[in-house]
Amino acid sequence: MTKLSCPLCEMDDIAEHETLLECMVCGHEWERELEATEVKDAYGNVLEDGDIVQMIKDKKLTGTSKVLKSGMKSKGIRLHPDSDHPISCKMDGLSIGLKPQFVKKVVKA
Ligand SMILES: [Zn+2]
Numbered sequence: 001m002t003k004l005s006c007p008l009c010e011m012d013d014i015a016e017h018e019t020l021l022e023c024m025v026c027g028h029e030w031e032r033e034l035e036a037t038e039v040k041d042a043y044g045n046v047l048e049d050g051d052i053v054q055m056i057k058d059k060k061l062t063g064t065s066k067v068l069k070s071g072m073k074s075k076g077i078r079l080h081p082d083s084d085h086p087i088s089c090k091m092d093g094l095s096i097g098l099k100p101q102f103v104k105k106v107v108k109a
Contacts, residue, residue: 004016004021006023006025006026006028007028007030008023008026008028009023009025009026009028011023011024011025011026013025016032017032019031019032020032037081037082038081039079039081039086039087039100040100041053041100041101041103041104041105042056042100042101042102042103042104043104043105045104045105047077047079047087047100047105048079049076049077049078049079050076050077051076051077051105051106052073052074052075052076052077052105052106052108053073053074053077053087053089053098053103053104053105053106054071054072054073054074054103054104054105054106055068055069055070055071055072055073055091055102055103056070056102056103056104057070057102058070059098059102061094061096066092066094068091068092068096072091072092073091073106074087074089074090074091074098074103075089075090075091076089077089083097084097084099085097085098085099086099086100087099087100087103
């Protein structure tokens with residue numbers, strides 16, 4: 001991993017916050033670059049751990065007689081960006097892996 005350094009003063013005394021990096025020398029703050037690959041829903045919204053997603057089409061579960069119906073909502077999702085089914089969640093009481101093109105993010109009220 002490359003050592004962080006401030007883009008302004010080039011010092012490497014950097015405080016790491018959740019979404020920001022802060023230079024302890026000159027006080028400059030900038031956004032962290034997210035290393036993980038983004039997972040996007042069918043409409044291009046970026047999904048995050050803990051989001052709720054909703055099916056946008058019926059999808060039969062492979063190997064079962066269960067069908068996930070369009071409009072069905074998940075519990076909070078977990079993302080595995082490197083996986084073939086990068087969204088894991090519970091839906092209708094089942095633990096399932098989903099592809100992002102079958103879901104849309106539910107915008108929290
Ligand atoms: Zn600096």
